[in-house]
Amino acid sequence: MIATTPAIELRGIHKAFRFFTLQEVSLELSPGQIMGFVGPNGAGKSTTIRILMGLLTADAGHVRVLGRAMPQEQALAKRDIGFVSDDMRLFGNATLAWHMKFVERTYAKWDSRYAAQLLSRFNLQAEQPIKGLSRGEHVKALLLLVLARRPRLLVLDEPTSGLDPVARQEVLSELMDVLQDEDRSILFSSHNTADVERISDQITFIDRGRIVDSRDKETFLERWRRIELHVRDGVKLPDVPSVVDVNGTGRVATVTTNYYTPELHRIYERAGVEIHEVQRMSLEEIFVANVMSSRKERAR
Amino acid sequence: MNDVSHATTRALVLRLMAKDVYLNRQTMFAALIGGLASLIIASTSGIGYSIGSISFITTMMAFGVVLAMFSIAQERKDRSGMFVLSLPLAPMDYVRAKLLGTTLTYFIPWSVLSAGAVLVIPLTPLPDGAMPMTVLLLVYFLLTFSVMALVALLVSSEAKTTLAIIATNMSLTFFMFGISRIHGIGWGLDRKETPTWSGSFFAVLAAELAVIAITFAIPMCFNLRKKEFL
Amino acid sequence: MHSPLNISQTDPRPMYLQIKEQIRHRVAVGDWKAGQEVPSIRALAAAVRVSVITVKRAYLELEREGVIVTRHGKGSFVAGGLELPTNLQEQELDEHLAAAARIARLLGLSDEELLERLEKVERSMVKK
Numbered sequence: 230m231i232a233t234t235p236a237i238e239l240r241g242i243h244k245a246f247r248f249f250t251l252q253e254v255s256l257e258l259s260p261g262q263i264m265g266f267v268g269p270n271g272a273g274k275s276t277t278i279r280i281l282m283g284l285l286t287a288d289a290g291h292v293r294v295l296g297r298a299m300p301q302e303q304a305l306a307k308r309d310i311g312f313v314s315d316d317m318r319l320f321g322n323a324t325l326a327w328h329m330k331f332v333e334r335t336y337a338k339w340d341s342r343y344a345a346q347l348l349s350r351f352n353l354q355a356e357q358p359i360k361g362l363s364r365g366e367h368v369k370a371l372l373l374l375v376l377a378r379r380p381r382l383l384v385l386d387e388p389t390s391g392l393d394p395v396a397r398q399e400v401l402s403e404l405m406d407v408l409q410d411e412d413r414s415i416l417f418s419s420h421n422t423a424d425v426e427r428i429s430d431q432i433t434f435i436d437r438g439r440i441v442d443s444r445d446k447e448t449f450l451e452r453w454r455r456i457e458l459h460v461r462d463g464v465k466l467p468d469v470p471s472v473v474d475v476n477g478t479g480r481v482a483t484v485t486t487n488y489y490t491p492e493l494h495r496i497y498e499r500a501g502v503e504i505h506e507v508q509r510m511s512l513e514e515i516f517v518a519n520v521m522s523s524r525k526e527r528a529r
Numbered sequence: 530m531n532d533v534s535h536a537t538t539r540a541l542v543l544r545l546m547a548k549d550v551y552l553n554r555q556t557m558f559a560a561l562i563g564g565l566a567s568l569i570i571a572s573t574s575g576i577g578y579s580i581g582s583i584s585f586i587t588t589m590m591a592f593g594v595v596l597a598m599f600s601i602a603q604e605r606k607d608r609s610g611m612f613v614l615s616l617p618l619a620p621m622d623y624v625r626a627k628l629l630g631t632t633l634t635y636f637i638p639w640s641v642l643s644a645g646a647v648l649v650i651p652l653t654p655l656p657d658g659a660m661p662m663t664v665l666l667l668v669y670f671l672l673t674f675s676v677m678a679l680v681a682l683l684v685s686s687e688a689k690t691t692l693a694i695i696a697t698n699m700s701l702t703f704f705m706f707g708i709s710r711i712h713g714i715g716w717g718l719d720r721k722e723t724p725t726w727s728g729s730f731f732a733v734l735a736a737e738l739a740v741i742a743i744t745f746a747i748p749m750c751f752n753l754r755k756k757e758f759l
Numbered sequence: 760m761h762s763p764l765n766i767s768q769t770d771p772r773p774m775y776l777q778i779k780e781q782i783r784h785r786v787a788v789g790d791w792k793a794g795q796e797v798p799s800i801r802a803l804a805a806a807v808r809v810s811v812i813t814v815k816r817a818y819l820e821l822e823r824e825g826v827i828v829t830r831h832g833k834g835s836f837v838a839g840g841l842e843l844p845t846n847l848q849e850q851e852l853d854e855h856l857a858a859a860a861r862i863a864r865l866l867g868l869s870d871e872e873l874l875e876r877l878e879k880v881e882r883s884m885v886k887k
Contacts, residue, residue, distance in 0.1 A: 263810065284614055304619045305534060309809055310613040318608045322552045331548070335541055335616060371612075398808075405805040432813040447816055450773060509773065 232298040236260045236382050236414035242290035250437045251524035253278055254290070256429065260381075261402070261411035263424035265446075266418035267516055268435035272392060274418040275314070276478075277435065278386050282312055295382055308336065311375030315368060320361035325353060325370050326437060332374050337522040344377035350399050364391045369400075376403055383407060389424060397421075401428060425448075426512035434519055441523045446512075453515045454489040458482045469493065469501040473522035481505070485518050496499040531750075541618055542626040543584060549630030550637070553600055557638050560592035564642035571654040581653075585646065590698055593635060593674035600631050601681040602690055622680055624748045631746075635674050643667040659722035668737045670705050673697040675744040682748070708733060762790045764807045774809055778817035786826060786837055793839030797827055 235257050244253040251273045259266045263425065268274050279285040281292055283303030292299040297306040319328055333339040348355055351369040361518060368391055371507070375383060383404070390399045405428055407413050419425050425432060426446070433443040442449075453498065460466060460482050471488035489507070497504055550557070567588055571581025604610040604627070614621055646667060650660055682694040711729050764781045766774050776861065785791040797818075798806070804814045821827045828838045863873040 231800065245714065261811070282615070284611075284620070300619075304538060304617050307617040310615075314608075314611060315609050317611040317615070319612055320548070320552055320609050321607075322549075322555075331544065334544065401808055402805075405808050409801045409805050413803065423786060425770060427766075428809050428810050437860070445812055446810060447775065447812055489585070509771070 232267075233260055235293070235414060236262075236295060237264075237475075238290045238293040239277070239281060240271075242277070242280060242287045242292065244280060244285065244287045246276075249273070249438060251280075251287075254435070254438075256281075256440065256443065258308060258310065258414055258416055260414050261408065262419070262430040263280050263408060263415040263428060264431040264433060265313055265429035266416060267420075267422060267425055268405075268418070269513075269520065271437075272435045273438045275316075275386055278314070278416075278418065280340070280382060282310070283307075285400035311378060311379040311380040311383045313368070313371045313375055313383075313385050313388055315369060315390045317365065319359045319370060321358070321376075324356055324358050325362075325373075326333060326355040326376060328359070330354065332378065332488060333429075336378050338379050340379060343379075344373065347373045347403070350403075351396065359428050364365055365393060368392060369396060372400060372403070374510055376407070379407075379413075381413050383413075383415040383417070385415065387419060388417055389419060389421055391497075395425070399526060404428065422511070422516060427473075429464075432512070436520045438521060439523075439527075442519050449512065449515055450509065452488050453510045453518070454486050455502060455508040455510055456486065456493070457508070457516070458484060458486050458497065458504040459505045461501065464501045466502060467496055469496055474518060485510075485524075487519070533695050538618055538622055541616060542629070545613065545623075545626035548631055549600060549627070553596065553631075553634045556592065556595055556599075560588055560638045561641060564638065565589040565645065566647045568645050568681070572649050574666055575654055578654050580618035580638050585642075586701070588671045589639070590673070590701065592638065593670065593677055594694055594698070596631050596635055597677035597694060598690075600634070601678060602687060606687075609741060617684065621748070627682055628678055628745065628748055631678050632675060635671070635678075639667075639671060639674075642668075643730060650659075651716070657722050660692065661730045663725055665708055665730065665733055665737065666705060668734060668741075669701065671742050672737050672744075673701060675741050679747065681742050717728040764803070766807050773818040773848050775813045775820070778803075778807070778809070778814060781819060782817070783826060784838070791837050794838050795837050797835045797837060799834075814880055 237256060237258040239254055239256040242251060244251040249271070256264075256274070256276055256277070266277075268417075276285065280287050281294055283294075283300030283301060283306070286300055294306050294322050298300075299354055300305060319325075329390055333341070344426060347353075351371055352367060353373065359367070359370070361451075366394075368388065372385075374390060387507055388404075389400055392400065401424060404415060404417070407415060429446050431443070432446050432449055434441040458466070458481070460480055462480070466482060466484075469484070469486070471486045471493070472484045474485040476483045496503055561660075564585060567581045567585035568583070570577045572578075573581070612625070613626075616619060618626075646663060647660060650657060650663060655663075676697050677694050683691070684690050696758050711733070716758060763787055766777050766781075768774075770777060772780075782791065782797075786793075791797070793866070797803075800814045800818055801811055804811045818827060822829060822835070825838055827835050829835045857878075859877075860873070863876075875876060
């Protein structure tokens with residue numbers, strides 16, 4: 230395999246604010262992939278995204294996006310990046326058509342036919358003034374403006390927030406369409422873990438300024454399990470290193486493991502504990518369990 | 530590669546400047562109408578002159594404040610600045626584009642109204658000797674605007690920006706009072722009918738233009754090490 | 760081949776498994792015809808709105824199970840009909856032959872001796 234330049238490369242990012250610090254944040258996105266960036270509010274998702282876009286300068290660490298150092302080479306890098314943030318706004322005193330013309334003149338690539346398709350798919354009117362748009366329509370307008378440019382990298386901070394279910398599905402369709410080109414990549418942060426679970430190749434969890442876990446989705450889904458155990462009286466539950474949470478003190482205990490293997494069955498059997506049921510976990514459950522266990526670790 | 534990127538950045542900056550003029554078209558129009566109306570009123574009777582001149586000054590100052598607060602500070606507040614920052618430019622390019630664009634927006638009505646004000650003087654009860662002082666006053670409007678614009682651009686605190694705006698506006702009164710005391714400029718009690726362009730006049734004018742130039746030079750020539758542009 | 764897959768997130772089965780089963784179903788009923796080219800991983804991912812990595816996993820397992828056949832440089836096709844996974848079987852044969860050759864070398868056998876042994880084995884198989 231030929232080593233290719235990562236689409237995004239963050240190493241050891243540190244950024245201190247008055248009430249919050251981003252620490253040791255490292256992240257890598259390979260071209261052709263989509264990474265879901267998940268974290269509670271205030272975890273540092275937007276800060277990380279702004280640092281990688283060159284809008285904030287980190288105190289330490291190194292940032293390369295599409296091979297370019299940020300923030301120094303951001304003018305060049307941003308030619309190939311489409312950035313949408315849910316707190317971003319267009320100019321209220323102009324129309325969507327005005328913005329489309331503006332973007333067309335600014336960038337090398339603009340697909341007007343695709344833009345027209347998106348207008349109808351997203352149910353937007355080009356001649357409508359921006360100040361008349363609802364929040365959801367505003368986000369769709371921002372997405373239209375980046376999608377029609379077909380940039381190599383899409384960086385989206387909460388792209389589906391405020392969207393109705395129909396619009397959300399349209400957006401997800403367009404995002405998956407982007408990935409038909411294996412040179413194009415997407416980083417998106419979202420609270421909608423169902424969407425993240427469905428379309429992400431890679432998933433990164435962040436909490437309280439630190440990366441909690443980052444790996445490919447299928448591995449996450451294969452490794453995490455919730456196991457219901459039947460513990461007979463007098464039998465003690467064995468200490469298993471991959472078990473991050475134990476719940477229940479009666480005859481039924483539920484353990485959460487972050488690395489499920491058949492070996493676990495043997496361990497419990499040997500300890501005289503019966504495995505009643507092994508359940509897969511949704512990404513949301515994995516995320517919550519992961520964050521809780523990492524907070525416990527840090528508190529120690 | 531560097532030449533191409535400089536050219537494209539320049540083109541983008543120009544486009545952003547045009548955008549500022551376009552988005553503020555209604556405000557520019559209002560300032561133009563208000564200013565012209567004031568000049569017309571000022572060229573009528575004695576009371577008309579007082580009313581007209583006050584409303585003219587108010588129009589010029591208010592227009593500057595509206596641009597500084599609504600065009601510049603608002604872009605930061607309502608996050609349309611973020612949209613511009615997502616464009617292929619460096620944050621300092623954004624600062625420059627905003628400063629140039631907003632100044633251009635101010636300059637267009639200002640130049641029309643300034644020309645009008647000077648031409649209208651023969652029609653007003655004001656002696657023609659008042660022309661030099663009027664010119665200095667008109668240039669002072671431009672000066673206060675560039676200072677307000679720079680502060681609005683670089684200072685993120687809305688409170689501090691408001692303070693700076695109030696301070697620059699108040700300085701107008703002091704300026705007017707100050708230059709009227711200078712022998713070569715103020716027309717005093719002798720009510721000269723012909724304008725005298727004295728050495729003091731040119732000195733003050735040069736000082737004003739220098740301040741304006743410095744205000745522009747700061748973001749244009751220096752890459753201010755601002756770590757956060759939001 | 761116009762029977763789009765339907766992946767449900769409320770289904771307890773993991774997504775890659777749903778993809779596999781739905782493809783197997785379509786192959787079994789003939790909607791995906793034997794010998795027909797299967798959609799590229801990215802095309803299917805976009806059509807079904809599921810991550811590329813999940814489709815890749817499904818395809819990999821379907822290939823291991825012989826439902827799909829990948830011809831080097833030509834693409835992936837539905838197995839079956841005249842195109843039984845000959846490529847896979849041939850690969851397996853080559854692997855076995857390589858192992859046999861290695862052991863023969865260790866034993867110090869010559870090529871003729873190895874061939875003789877093979878013929879002996881084949882004769883004994885026919886007898887059974």
